[in-house]
Amino acid sequence: MNIKLSRRELLETLGGGLGMFGLAGAFAGLSRGDVQAAGLGNYAGPALPAKAKHVIMIYLNGGPSQIDMFDPKPALFKYAGQRPSAVDLRTERVTAGLMPSPFEFKRYGRNGVEISELLPQLASVVDEMCIIRSMYTFNPTHTPARALLHTGSVLATRPSTGSWITYGLGTENQNLPAFVALASPGGPMTRSGFLPSEYQGVNFPVNDPDPEKIIPNLRNKSLDANAQRADMDALLALNRSHTQSFGADQFLEGRIKSMETAYRMQFEAMDLFDIRKEPQSIRDEYGSTPFGTGCLLARRLVEAGVRFVNVDYPGGQIWDDHRDVNDNLRKRCPDMDQAAAALIRDLKRRGKLDETLVVWGGEFGRTPVSESGSGRDHNPYGYTMFVAGGGFKGGIAYGATDEFGFKAAENRVSIHDLHATLLNQLGMDHTKLTYRYAGRDFRLTDVFGEVVKDILA
């Protein structure tokens, strides 16, 4: 197939709905200017100075315990077992008195930020991390809180952050999905909602680093490229005929684009998803665990131009430590710590951290009061998330919870504030990234959200 098109013509063709087939590799590595010139992004607001191009969201499903990881509260010892009125907040389940963390906190980095012994690797890269200790959310239950974190709404219908961002900015590599989710159960983490379905996150398992297991059946073992080309051309003709007869259908359009992407992925994805091609030293740095595979794959994906990667810590709602929180964290933290820190270190080494936002957190935190004698309940009132790279200040702990770590008290940051700040760093005004649906404009931040300027470099 010999195509004689100028770059401009090629990009215009690409942006014109039913895309072209058989152009493997031609669309890789587009600059942001190319993407915008081609009209691939839909953000129509003022172009803010963008620091970041990509987002990697590390999601710890269930609500990790900030009291044991990032937010030291020595006062808990003095009041152990008691329930002072200042912390007598309603909890989701029956809870008892205050339960101190048995873990040691040490100071790290140029500003002496305190981090728990559970996270020695993340502590070693704290100078790249903006630790927000004053996060709060609005719901104490997993499903709505998870939706709020990932979509900005407790409703089970809204588009995910990754969908909004890829809708706004488009992709830099047409041979890959713009929004990838690794080890995700789907739902709010990948849902495109009312946005066109081409912005939905594409989920891949990471239990086995073999790319044939991550993307089974991608390679067509029965037909060679020319035969597939003929098949796809025939399908394209049928779809065009359908569109001429019945009019444009955004769901069909999204479906077709997904098929196009899958077709093009054949020529790039198998190599890209094969982390075994990385030097052994790099693989060792991330660790030979599913989460290590996810984090390493995330780095490879953003380097290849994927806009948004959601990396779940595998195992479902596993950070939901209603009992045995100390033992569970000691088992679970090492590989999480190793891989998350390796990701930050690796991006920094490759000069990609400045243009990549690494976001870490869960849908809420955990209470300083005990549950079941050895666990902690859900805590939406105050918890910790961190962001590394993308123009966020490094080496700082921003905001604070109260004396006992129950409620965000100083410089409170809501989920909407975080979303607004992420979009700001991606060059978008969160009030201008809108989509008209059912008669009104929708935003990721709804009618809320303030950019938290104090945490931006």
Next chain:
Amino acid sequence: MRNLGVVVAGVAFCAAVAARPAAQETVARKTAREAVYTDAQAERGKKVYEANCVTCHLPDLDGSANPDAGARGAPLVGTRFVQDFGESKVSTLFNKMKRDMPSGRPGTLTDQEYLDAAAFVLQRNKFPAGKTELTEDTAGEFWIPGAGGAEGLQNYTFVTTVGCLQQDPTRSWLLTSAQELKKTEPAAAGAAPAGMSDSTGEFTFRLLDAISYNPDPHNGHKMRVAGYMVRLGAEIRVNVQSLQMVGASCGK
């Protein structure tokens, strides 16, 4: 009316239980320090050990902790033994031996031989011998204490101890060569409790929040530490509330 009184008392009891901090323990334990085996039994156990265990765990029971021996058996003495079996009943040791040992042919000894071998291990960990042999019943009653003599103390009890302040290579603050924890009153933190000597001991405690008490100038000094005891698995730690220098050197 009497029945009503019982009901009210019952409700009050339940309320008291519900209000009690769930993370705290209240029952003092019987431990292996109360002489749970005899010398004769430990001597029999030594023969069992030498015939079945010594290849992997070595004559001194230090196993893989001995870097020169290349042994693969876990250490059965010292810190590792406390980590593996501290804060658990003697029956845990017995059951582990019976289920997994000897390596490659587990369960091939008699129950009495396993009990004798457990008695030998207790002896080598300096638990005293007595007049009654260890049995399966007594193994289920007595606990192997964790570090620091903290058995019988509730979690978060305010305690005082004396030892050598040291920082390990990971910058954790430790109190080494420390004496057993002694329950004291928080109000008296900083002062030497009545009847408490300034001698050191054999325990090591990791200190939590020591960095709030400017520990650097006291690295290597003999210090009196007061604070809240906290259990993490078999390990005992102390959340520092007071750090007082007892001596500029740390000889015993």
